[in-house]
Amino acid sequence: MSNKLRLGVLGGGGDSLIGVLHRVASAMFDQYQIVGGVFNPDFEQNKGFAEEIGLPTNRIYSDFDTMVAEELKLPEEERMQVVSILTPNFLHFPMAKKLIESGFNVICEKPMTTTYEEAKVLEASLEKSGTVFALTHTYTGYxxxxxxxxxxxxxxxxxxxxxxxxxxxxxxxxxxxxxxxxxxxxxxxxxxxxxxxxxxxxxxxxxxxxxxxxxxxxxxxxxxxxxxxxxxxxxxxxxxxxxxxxxxxxxxxxxxxxxxxxxxxxxxxxxxxxxxxxxxxxxxxxxxxxxxxxxxxxxxxxxxxxxxxxxxxxxPPGHPEGIFDSMGNIYKGVAKAIRGLEYNSGEFPxxxxxxxxxxxxxxxxxxxxxxxxxxxxxx
Known part of the structure; x- marks a missing residue:
């Protein structure tokens, strides 16, 4: 079995710019493999998009709650290890909270929540879980x-x-x-x-x-x-x-x-x-x-x-690198943290x-x- 981190994705389907950015970034250093997720709230469009990008549809779920429930039924060595949240802002908090409390590592688009109080609740959940959480302030990766x-x-x-x-x-x-x-x-x-x-x-x-x-x-x-x-x-x-x-x-x-x-x-x-x-x-x-x-x-x-x-x-010097590379550096740092490797505190927000x-x-x-x-x- 591949030793790549098993990645789930929420949102980012269709012609979403942020979806392309995260998918390319996750593949950049050969640390992740997308295994499933919920790319679109419409199940048929969701499955169609998975097929379009070459993913098997057996782990493409009808909704977020179903994904979490079904993934938790899988043996630990098979289930998603980390989930990227690329949805509209109002979904960040409930999704991140449930994922953290269910033992998943999380990579989340910003803003992290819609209120400061939600952010404090999420912080407390993370302290209890001991999982890794990264916020994609992309420009820190340059x-x-x-x-x-x-x-x-x-x-x-x-x-x-x-x-x-x-x-x-x-x-x-x-x-x-x-x-x-x-x-x-x-x-x-x-x-x-x-x-x-x-x-x-x-x-x-x-x-x-x-x-x-x-x-x-x-x-x-x-x-x-x-x-x-x-x-x-x-x-x-x-x-x-x-x-x-x-x-x-x-x-x-x-x-x-x-x-x-x-x-x-x-x-x-x-x-x-x-x-x-x-x-x-x-x-x-x-x-x-x-x-x-x-x-x-x-x-x-x-x-x-x-x-x-x-x-x-x-x-090498003189070869321009850009926004995909910047996001890729964040994913690279998160992979180090999940694997328990030493990393610089500046590698991901x-x-x-x-x-x-x-x-x-x-x-x-x-x-x-x-x-x-x-x-x-x-x-």
Whole structure:
């Protein structure tokens, strides 16, 4: 029998971008084998999709509860070891909770839950189970983001005093300006997406990148949202001031109505010795800025990079790697954890990141609703 980890998948069927991303990532390092799941709520479409991607249909289930029940009947050496949750936001919590309590390891799309309280419940369940949980803040998998983290840890920047994270998209522009379209999109429906659209979907990525790279935690925030229309209940643009300590401050900027923008993520961290800048649309370049030397550009795959960066680099220098590779690095780290192997804490985001992220999302909503006031992050 194959020694690959047996992977189940929930959601991600049809033409889902996130489904393709996870399937490719799971195959990248030959650590996983997809054995079944529930790709689509319609059973016939579910089976049809499984056949389309070459999976046998004997472990393609009609619904989530049936999958868990049937998998638990199998001998431990045959049942799914880890399950990826790629469904709409409102299903993340109930699925992850049941999987954890049933002894499965979990890889979950973000946001982890729809409320901070759910996140705390999930955290308590994980502590009891002792299983592995990973949250796919995908951009932490990029080699040069990991290099950024390690350089900051080594003190290259000195004392940090300024952080600036941006995530700009324009995809919702054609939807938000049409009354019927904005009422029928699940990401603008609080019942399915949670209390936030823009911050919950992309702003939380920028927030996570700040904490991932600096090793510091955001303490208080002040948020200003834009909804554009009075009948729209969800934020589609947000500017969030952040304070990490008395002397470390910055901003998280996110927008889904930044006309013409595709996936413009940028991160800049400044200290008293140097600064570091990275952009997701040009992910192979990490810029090092100082006052007394020319601009320095670091690239992946070279021996001058950290072990964590090099572990996430598959190709020789000069061969571009991208979003699939970044997600693949997260899956690789999770495989190490499940197998009980030694791994770097930066190899995949954890439950802790999910709890922090949900607190950030809720507190931005609270800050904006109360007149753009400073509020403290919990968790």
């Amino acid at each position: 080699p040069m983001v990991r290099q950024m983290r390690e350089m900051i840890k080594e003190g290259v920047l000195g004392k940090i005093h300024k952080v600036d994270a941006q995530y700009y998209q324009g995809w919702i522009n054609p939807i938000i300006h049409d009354e019927e379209s904005r009422k029928s999109t699940w990401r603008l429906d609080p019942e399915k997406a949670g209390i936030s659209c823009c911050v919950g979907d992309i702003g939380v990525h920028a927030f996570n990148l700040i904490e991932f790279t600096t090793g510091l935690e955001v303490d208080t925030i002040l948020a200003d949202f834009n909804y554009l229309y009075s009948d729209n209940k969800m934020d589609i643009d947000a500017s969030v001031l952040v304070r990490m300590s008395e002397n470390v401050k910055g901003i998280v900027r996110s927008s889904q109505v930044a006309t013409g923008e595709e996936n413009n993520i940028s991160l800049a961290i400044y200290g008293d010795k140097a600064g570091l800048k990275w952009e997701q649309e040009n992910p192979n370049y990490l810029y090092v800025l100082t006052d007394d030397k020319p601009l320095q550009v670091l690239k992946p795959g070279h021996a001058y990079n950290s072990d964590l960066s090099l572990d996430g680099t598959k190709l 954890t439950m802790r990141d999910g709890v922090r992220g949900m607190s950030f999302i809720e507190k931005t909503v609270e800050s904006n609703a109360n007149g753009n006031v400073w509020v403290k992050i919990e968790g």
